[in-house]
Amino acid sequence: MVMLLAAYGLAMWMFLTSAPKVYTIMVSDLEVARQFYEGLLQLNVADVPLHYYYNYEQSLGTAGIDAFYMYSDATATATSNYGNRDGLWYQLKKNTQLHIIAGASYGEKNRQRHVCFDNECLEDILLRVESRRLKYKVRRRKPLNFLVKDIDQRIIEMVEVKN
Template sequence: MLTVLPLPSPVVPPTLALLGMDSILSTQGIMVMLLVAYAGAMWMFLKSAPKVYTIMVSDLEVARRFYEGMLNLPAAEVPLHYYYNYEQTLGTGGLDPFYMGGTSSLAGAGPAGGPDGLWYQLRKNTQLHIISGASLGQRNRQRHVCFDRKCLEYILMRVQLTGIQHKIRTETPLNFLVKDYEEQIIELAEVDG
């Protein structure tokens, strides 16, 4: 016959048993809990923040007539993270507007005025931000330049669906021309680089 003897239970000193609750309720424990809660809130905020594509144009008024009038893009609310430290998030906080070529919305965007430009809803959780600063193209064409190919693909699809007269010049980098209501040619170009 095999006899099973119970194992002795570990003896926990009373100070260690209370250490768990005391460390959670200490200043350091509360700070750690607050940091974890803050990290969770930031993750949820950033997860729900819209994807923002930026297009730089040579004339904001021509761009407004094209994106609102011809493409019927609805206006969008400026995302909250664009209100604060706008220039620093673009990495242009230290640039002199003189070197940016043309008038730039970044030069006039102060902390009190908020970010300049036009904001449109491109897709469900995707927004289009139009800023000035691009130079005129060949034959004084209005130019709209973008670093994101996906953005220009969305716009080209919208142009094709609305039946706007257009011509694709190159596939890589994507470059196409459209005519606005005033028969003015607008060049939309992906910046290769």
């Protein structure tokens, strides 16, 4: 019995340590975000990592609620254009994924706003913007805040939020 528990513990440890790192960015418009990340930054679409499903409801604080009742019609229609109510998933680096979700407010002058809590994530995106030779302007380094202009001349504000 002890050997079985030890083997199970080892298997879980290996599963969770091999899982990709996930950065989450909250955006004001998922369709504009899809055009930006897939089109301009040319990020590959990624599968949802398995560890996101393992204990996912408990991390949301809804352990006692059946998954059938978790999503309202308003939430489903906001993202139903993509056939996926969980947002957009992209491969940022070899073992790093980017999870894009709706929910950010528009910035000043009705700019698209992409909000992130991780400096490393925005630094990687800024490197990608530079390598694609897109027009950008760094407004502030700490916390990181920069503007990017897309093909349709929309200005996307990338904002790091400190806890």
